[in-house]
Amino acid sequence: MTISEASKLSATPPATTARPVIWIGAISTGVIVTNLFAPQILVGLISRSLDMTAWQAGLISTLTLLGYALGLLLLVPLVDLVENKRLILRTLACAILAAVATALAPTTLLLLVATFILGACCAAIQMVVPLVASMVAPERRGQAIGEVMSGLMIGILLSRPAASLIADAWSWRGYYVVSAILMTLLAGALARYLPTLRPATTVSYGALLRSFPRLLREEPVLRVRAWTAALVMASFTAFWAAVALRLPDAPFALDARGIALFALIGVAGAAATPLAGRWGDRGLARPMLIGSHLLIIGSLALCAWAGVIESRIAALLVLSAGTILLDVGITTDQTLGRRAVNLLRPEARGRINGLFVALFFVGGAVGAASASIAWNFGGWTMVCVVAAAFGVLGFVTDIATTTGTS
Incomplete structure (x- = not known):
């Protein structure tokens, strides 16, 4: 049995x-x-x-x-x-x-x-x-x-x-x-x-x-959605691991309290999660996933641009907009991925969720390590490029397969 x-x-x-x-x-x-x-x-x-x-x-x-x-x-x-x-x-x-x-x-x-x-x-x-x-x-x-x-x-x-x-x-x-x-x-x-x-x-x-290896082998939805979740988590950790290093310098010039307040901006992106889940229930998971990965790429382009704007106010506004859009893209992928894997085997829901989170947790570790290397190699702009590259891989996955988008 x-x-x-x-x-x-x-x-x-x-x-x-x-x-x-x-x-x-x-x-x-x-x-x-x-x-x-x-x-x-x-x-x-x-x-x-x-x-x-x-x-x-x-x-x-x-x-x-x-x-x-x-x-x-x-x-x-x-x-x-x-x-x-x-x-x-x-x-x-x-x-x-x-x-x-x-x-x-x-x-x-x-x-x-x-x-x-x-x-x-x-x-x-x-x-x-x-x-x-x-x-x-x-x-x-x-x-x-x-x-x-x-x-x-x-x-x-x-x-x-x-x-x-x-x-x-x-x-x-x-x-x-x-x-x-x-x-x-x-x-x-x-x-x-x-x-x-x-x-x-x-x-x-x-x-x-x-049963973990067998579940991973038998459930393509788990593999694909954990893969893109790991990619967007890598973008998330790469960005947040480096932004605290960039904010004290011009043009942003934020002190420790200002950096703490800036972190609150990302909370606005969490508002996307109920909407993403609701639209996923309506059969829009595929276009939402494509949109989320394109949003990650575009938002990181904004964040990179913010670093070269001379006006402090304009730079902070552009970086804030990019940060919010980045978190919207990331939470959308995460929510739709969770929805997909929780529609799989009810008798294995605990193991499937454990595997899903463990795999995107690995993505977070890769993102943090990538941010460190990118920062030393090319500073803030290179961090944004690397973080956006994870979004590009997510978009390529969207084009290559429809698994887990129903």
Whole structure:
């Protein structure tokens, strides 16, 4: 008996789900995901507080993200094996404890262990998304996923400025205390509103993990949509990894507070996610995907141009417009990709979501590395060229295949 045959849901989820479930899902993903990116802005404060070496300080973000990657591959598949609501609440409880442990960590070793566990438990995000998707009829699934993804994208974009502001008001430990409090409040809301969904499976956890290669081999939609999601994530991380280096210089001339405020501009792009999901439900996924990749290319051309404009105000306006359009393009691809993979096998939704996110997570790492090389080779303009190249590859994929666009 195959996993597909053995792993049938014990109950058919309702065709529609209450609005509170979608909104709480969006808020939950947005709050939890800040723990993954906040260390990038807090690393200086943490390292000075604990007298860390440069090598140890670099491990803070690395271990947080490594923990998340392992959580995607080792914890998210449990969605296909364990009752979903209980799994999410227990994973979130561990995240709360890890955040508290990080805030109280007296030594470098304890802090690194706590941040690694916190990163792994942030995989709860990818447990919430498929659960919400499973509670919505297929013809409305794109809209629901888009609304949850808007919370996720807002959380990613707000994580750095929010962490900076909280750290300025209290300390870096204060950020993790606030995070623990918010996740505790969310746990109460999730306990009340999340539906119960129990997969009926006779296969083992080991069999679930061993099924990853087969799923990737058998599902072309997963391969194609994860590929373009990885490409746009590479554009996203390349841009945001380098823009903070460019903004202090002319013509932008922003200080640290100005850079934090600039990061808020990207939040406007998250408004595209519900629209992208809704239009995907109406059969417009293919033109939306083509448009999203062309938008990425064009927006990065604007961003490159902004760097050579003499007027400070004009340069900031053009860069802001390019940033918003870039985030619209990226979130559109991400939302439509999520919609496509969540229309695949219901009995493997957890593993499929884990694979999808893990693969575009690799794209993010490639983008960050590419930005570093491009910056050293040709500065801001070269970063924009490289980031746009990822969009070009996405556009070529759109022309080459229609897989995952129905």
